Amino acid sequence: MTEQLSNFGKRLALDSGIGELMRDLGDALAAGDGNICMLGGGQPSHIPAIDELWQRRLQEIASDPKQTARVLGDYDPPAGDAAFRKAVAAFFSRQYGWPITMENVAVTAGGQTAFFLLLNAIAGRCEGQPDRKVLLPISPEYIGYADQSVSSDFFQATKPLIEETGDHEFKYGIDFDALTIDDSVAAMCLSRPTNPSSNVISDEELSRLIDIAKQADVPLIVDNAYGLPFPGAIFGDAIPQFDPSMVLTYSLSKMGLPGTRTGIVIAAPKVIERLSSMNAISSLANNNLGQAITRPLFESDQMATLSRDVIRPYYRQRAEQARQWLTESIDADVPFRIHRCEGAFFLWLWLPGLPITSQELYERLKRRKVLVISGHHFFFGLEDDQWQHRNECLRLSYTTDPDVLKRGLKILGEEINSLYRVAVP
Numbered sequence: 001m002t003e004q005l006s007n008f009g010k011r012l013a014l015d016s017g018i019g020e021l022m023r024d025l026g027d028a029l030a031a032g033d034g035n036i037c038m039l040g041g042g043q044p045s046h047i048p049a050i051d052e053l054w055q056r057r058l059q060e061i062a063s064d065p066k067q068t069a070r071v072l073g074d075y076d077p078p079a080g081d082a083a084f085r086k087a088v089a090a091f092f093s094r095q096y097g098w099p100i101t102m103e104n105v106a107v108t109a110g111g112q113t114a115f116f117l118l119l120n121a122i123a124g125r126c127e128g129q130p131d132r133k134v135l136l137p138i139s140p141e142y143i144g145y146a147d148q149s150v151s152s153d154f155f156q157a158t159k160p161l162i163e164e165t166g167d168h169e170f171k172y173g174i175d176f177d178a179l180t181i182d183d184s185v186a187a188m189c190l191s192r193p194t195n196p197s198s199n200v201i202s203d204e205e206l207s208r209l210i211d212i213a214k215q216a217d218v219p220l221i222v223d224n225a226y227g228l229p230f231p232g233a234i235f236g237d238a239i240p241q242f243d244p245s246m247v248l249t250y251s252l253s254k255m256g257l258p259g260t261r262t263g264i265v266i267a268a269p270k271v272i273e274r275l276s277s278m279n280a281i282s283s284l285a286n287n288n289l290g291q292a293i294t295r296p297l298f299e300s301d302q303m304a305t306l307s308r309d310v311i312r313p314y315y316r317q318r319a320e321q322a323r324q325w326l327t328e329s330i331d332a333d334v335p336f337r338i339h340r341c342e343g344a345f346f347l348w349l350w351l352p353g354l355p356i357t358s359q360e361l362y363e364r365l366k367r368r369k370v371l372v373i374s375g376h377h378f379f380f381g382l383e384d385d386q387w388q389h390r391n392e393c394l395r396l397s398y399t400t401d402p403d404v405l406k407r408g409l410k411i412l413g414e415e416i417n418s419l420y421r422v423a424v425p
Helices: 007-013 017-031 048-062 065-073 082-096 111-122 203-216 269-283 289-299 302-329 358-367 402-423
Strands: 105-108 124-126 129-136 155-157 161-166 169-173 185-191 220-223 246-251 263-266 337-339 346-350 393-397
Touching: 048 065, 048 289, 048 302, 065 289, 082 105, 082 263, 082 289, 082 302, 105 111, 105 269, 111 129, 111 185, 111 220, 111 246, 111 263, 111 269, 185 203, 203 220, 263 269, 289 302, 302 337, 302 346, 302 402, 358 393, 358 402, 393 402
Parallel strands: 129 155, 129 185, 169 337, 185 220, 220 246
Antiparallel strands: 105 263, 124 129, 161 169, 246 263, 337 346, 346 393
């Protein structure tokens, strides 16, 4: 069957890191096996106060026949519901003073779809020109970008600086001296917080990237799936920034609504117009439900207060607890380091001198019903494929049930300890 696929089909229909991740997640949920420790996906936790809010909103919608008919029975315009887009624009204007209107806002079928459309519209093969690239200013980066290209491998990544910041801790930094933009670069792209490492680039670093992108006349795309103002899973000080040259993406998934598949893009009107056209061709219209559920929350600014007062402290506590359990599970003489946890839903574990690859460790853990993500998937776009660090890392999600998380981290520690004991002469 492979030989019958087009180039597009071969790139999207065959194995990928994000496909492996989502299969693991789906199989674990479908199996209902209480012994499986799912530490691999980006599934948000079921926070009782948030789940109760969504249930209440669904009941309010269902109790209104006109609203129910509108949400379930009508197509939205390709850019999204006009009232929702106005509410989102007004929300950001109140929160940050951004001079935007609904013409700066588009809705997509999830953040993943937004990136598929945006990246392929900007980069790849162009008739009569060299292939256009997307520059990742810091690596590792989100696994879901890696296989998005439908024409050619268009990612170019910059190896990070690594600072050992404390006992069993480290932090990545942008190597601005190594960051170069030539004529082949069509855009820069990063997530904030960074998935997988939980790194949050500073406001100063972000401002510097904006200036670099503007000087090169390329857009800077910032993925805020875990960021500010919603769901607000940033544990330190950070300020969102907007410039007309930027493209900002958001998602309702990490608010606890992944099933609604609702992404939000804020950009210049011409970008929004193009995205709307691509929406119409690829999916006609977007899912109405997420927009209907959350529009009153944007209008009342509850999206910001919920994120700040409920979601952020919840995940911060989870991160601290998970880090403690992970540290306790690994022998003190193992030279492990955990990236400073600055946000998102993950711990990023670095195992210097790991006797096997992180992919082999993933397979060993899977046999023991502990599902993680091998770090090598996140280092795409780097020219140095021999860099050992890329095969020494794991991404661990801490959003699952605490008992499951603790058991999974204990098993992980057992596997790591046994590997390093064998390696010692």
